[in-house]
Structure formats: C-alpha cells, structure tokens
Amino acid sequence: MKIRSCFVLLFVFCVSISCAYGSPLMAQSINESKTDYTIQYNNSVYNPYDLNNNYIIEISEISAAVDDFLNGQLSISEISELVDFFLSGDEYDIPVGEPEILSSSSYIEYDDFHLVGEVQNNLDQNIEYVKIIGTFYNEYNEVIGTDYTYTDIDILKPGQKSPFELTTYPDSFIPASYKLQLSYSTTSSEPYENVIIKSHTSDNDGDYFEVVGEVQNDGEETVEYVKIIGTFYNEDDIVIGKDYSYSTLDIITSGDTSPFELSSFPQTINPSRYDLQTQARVVD
Template identity: 30%
Template sequence: MAAALKSNVVNPEVEAPAPRLAQPEPALANTAGLVDAIPLTNASIALSWMPTGKTDHYRIYSDMGSGYGVYIHKADVSEPAFVDKMLRPGLAYRYRVTRLESHREVVLAQTAAATLGGQAPPDNLLNQQPVVTATVAPAPTALPADAVLLGLLSDNSYTDEFNTLHVVGEVRNDSNLDVGQTNIAITFYDGAGAVIGTANGQTILEVIPPGEISPFLITLSRPEGMESYSVRAVARPVKPELTPQLSVIQVKRFEDEAGFFHVKGVIENSGSITARRAKVVAVIYGRGGAVINVGFTYLNPPVLAPGERASYEVIFTYFPKYVDQKVIPFEE
C-alpha cells in the first residue's frame, strides 16, 4: 500500500502516483466552502474551486462513498475542476483536493456531496432533490467533422420505486478507429410527441476499439409526462491506449432469497501491466439478446498485478425474464 497522506504538506515521490490513501484531518473540517461539489446525475458529481496562485496541477482524492474517512487518489488535473463519474445513485461521497507546487503537495480543502436518486444518505450531507430540466430543446447542434456515430444495438428503460429513470443499453463502434469522448444523448417526449427534456451520459468503457461494444447506464429523475424517448450515440477518434489485459475466469449467477439477482466471479490480470482501478460491468439480457439491465462494481481488490486474481459481485434489483449475461472487466 502506498504511503498515507497524514499532514497538510507531503513530498510526492512520483508525478502521477498509484492510488494511495489519505487520512482525514480535523483541521480541514471547515474548508468545504472552498470547493463547490454539485451532483450532476445519479452517477456523477462535479467539483470546482478557485485557482490558487500559479498552480496548475491538482490532485483529487475520494473516500469512494465508503464513509470510513479513508481517501484514495482518483485523478491528477491541470484545471480547477473535476467530474467524478460512474458513481452509485443516492450515495454520499467525500473529497479532498490538493495542489502541487515546488515539489510539495498542499491540501486545499475537503468537501462532500451526494449523487442524485435513491434514498438520501444517512448523514444528510446534502439536502438536495433530483432536478430535471424540462424545456423544449433547441435545434440540434451540428456534429464535429470527426464525429463517429455509434450503432445502437439495443436499449431498455425502467423506473424504480424512487421515481428514478434508468436507461440502459449497448452501442457498437462500427468504424475502423478507436473512439472515445462518447456522448449518449437522450431526448424525452410526451404523449403528443413534443420534446419535454434531454439528458446526456457516456459509455461505461472510455475507449471503444473498432468493432467492439460498450454498455451504457444513465439514471435521472423521471421527466414528468414522459411517454417515450430516443437515443443517439456519438464519439470522437482517440489514440489507442495500452491497457491491462483482464480476463474473466469465472461467472456465476443466482437469485437470492430476498429477490436480488447476483452476477459474481473471478477476474485475472493475464497481461504484463498492473491494473490500478479495475472494475467489471455486467450486462443481463432477455430473449433475442436485448439488454435488460447494466451494473458495475470495483474488483476486490481493485489493484491487480500481472498474474493476480480478484473477485467481483454485481447485484441487480431489476431483472425481468433474464436469459443470459456478459461480464466485461476494464480499468477505470
């Protein structure tokens, strides 16, 4: 395990460290106002703060929603903003922001926010309700010249007991280029066919090679009066990335006595690169191969050296008439 961040000033040994732990400090308890933390969707939170001096290098730490006061390195950024994605609905997340200057790492502030949807977190860190923009959409924006339209293989939607709408599906890269910077654009319509709102999200895989498929999962408060929706998926060409080779060793599925559906098993790092933040996405299908639901989780443990194995378990509450499943391991 990497060294813990135990004081307001540390000396980082490397420019971009592996995930490491940062212990909380009582002195930072009143610094939440220095960082704006705003929930964007049921699965993302935006952080922003005022630039400090000539610093253009910041680090973001998160407790990953655990509530245990242990912070893990999430990202290095050069702008005073960061969007944390692929989070769990209705869960509180705590963050710490540091700046790097003169070979020192100085803690700026720590703050907290909760993703939209689901039940409010027990500590009521944020007393915010899901908000959906319900305005008539303007004329569609012209696509960039290098935009790549992704093929929509199938999609599904359902509304849970908290009036949270889940839109899930799969898209395929039918081009001969690696693509990323994906944008899943959803337009909602009322019974008369009028546009009543829009939503945007991303594919779960950040880079989709030629011919490959990525699931997507977008959650938000159900737009009032929604009767139907449309989906458009667009991406941009990106440079191929060298990523860890993660292999599915074992897959089991079962329904428990409480009525939850489990997909669990084992993943192995069969390549030569260490996976730092390994996850799996599980897709369950109905008849004809149509997507029913999509879920994801971190491996346990999330760091996998070459040859090492880790377990996973994805739990679904919505799984009508499932027939098959697919598990995709990847590095966040």
C-alpha cells in the same frame, strides 16, 4: 488490364487450390433478381453497382466466390462482373458504419424512468468519450426532459460493445417516447486488455440478479481501477439491465487475482444471458 489479368489469374489459382483441397472458408451467398444483385458478406449486404460500398477484395472473398462457382451458383460472366466491381474506383475501402445503439429498453423504479441500452463501435478505429444523449417527449411530441451519459467502457475497440443507462432522476415523469443520439471522438489510445474474467457464477433469488466472479491480471503490468462491466439481455438479445463494479483489490499485480460482484439492484430481472467485460489502468 494488367491488374484485371492478375485477378483473373488469382481466381484461376484459387479454383485450382479449391478443387485440390476444398475451401475451409465461410461461403458467401449471392442473390440475384432482375432488379437486385447483392453480395452478403459478414452479415452485411453490398450492391456491386453501388460504388459507395467498395471494399477490399481478399483471398477469403475470392475463395468464397470460387465455392459459389463450383456449386453452380455463379457463372463466369458473374465472376467477371464481381472482378470489375472490385477494381472499379480509385480507392477500395471496407465499408464501416457509424457507432450505433444496438438496443435499448426502459423500466420504472421508485417513480423514476430508467433507460438502458448498448452501443457498438462500427468504425475501424478506437473511439472514446462515447456520449449518449436522450430526449424525452410527452404524448404530444413535446420535449419534457433530457439527459446524457457515457458508455461504461471508456475506450471501445472496433466491434466492441458497451452498455449505458439514462434516467429522468431527479425529475419524476414517464415519457411517452424518447430519442437517442450519439457523439464520440476517435483515439489512437489502446486500452489494457490483459485483465480476464477467470471464473463467474450467477444467481437469481427472486429479488435481484447477481454475478460473482474473479478476475486475473494476465499481463506483465501492475494495474489499478479494475472495472468489471456486466450487460444483461433478454431472450431477444435486448439489453434489459447493466451494472459495473471494481475489483475488491485496488491494485492487481501481474498474475494475481481479485474477486468481484455485480447486481441488478434496484432492478428485479431474470436475464436469459449476460456478458462480462473488464477495463483497467496501468499503474504509473
């Protein structure tokens, strides 16, 4: 009861602050029907009556509920239900999903089947050794081949994405369908994040899509094996290609720069957009 009273007082405090200053935080949407009561928060939907989806109540969430209350979208009884939900159970965990493959697409090059895609780390901790296993089937749903690879980025932080590519090479066959699976390990290791993309331009001369640019070491450490990873997307945000290369300079000292170049070769594509990331190793 004391805990619940604290939340009620906190809610009243938020109402006072919100009335006085207005809430600068993102409003959440509350949808109600006779059979469904969900909270949409940060692009995820939660059911207050599903205790498997408990998550930590934060000031931003209370403030968002205040906004809905002031706008007439929530009643006092509904606020009370939300408070009861936040306080239910012994633990309050932010729901996190497994790392997932966001999208994939395929193309044929030199009679070889290629499959490109993108993995996102949905955990709340870093992961490494992210392995993608592909199983290829014929029209009768019989296995005709398999391949595996790892993401181009070695360590994925929470929310980070990385491309990958599978191929049937050296076997030349075109599968009727395929299945993708993931495996990974969690890690406490932290990647070096101070190599930035200083500038870049792209060009498509009708053959291959190319990106040239420059990286800069903004950190205090000297780094080596500076890898630049490019992911190419179509208009539907589906991965249609990827490439990686290393900086022209083998070793980049603090504050120094180095050029790089990426290409869609041997694939001919015209992406709607692309994303660039870096990784590097600190020189011992």
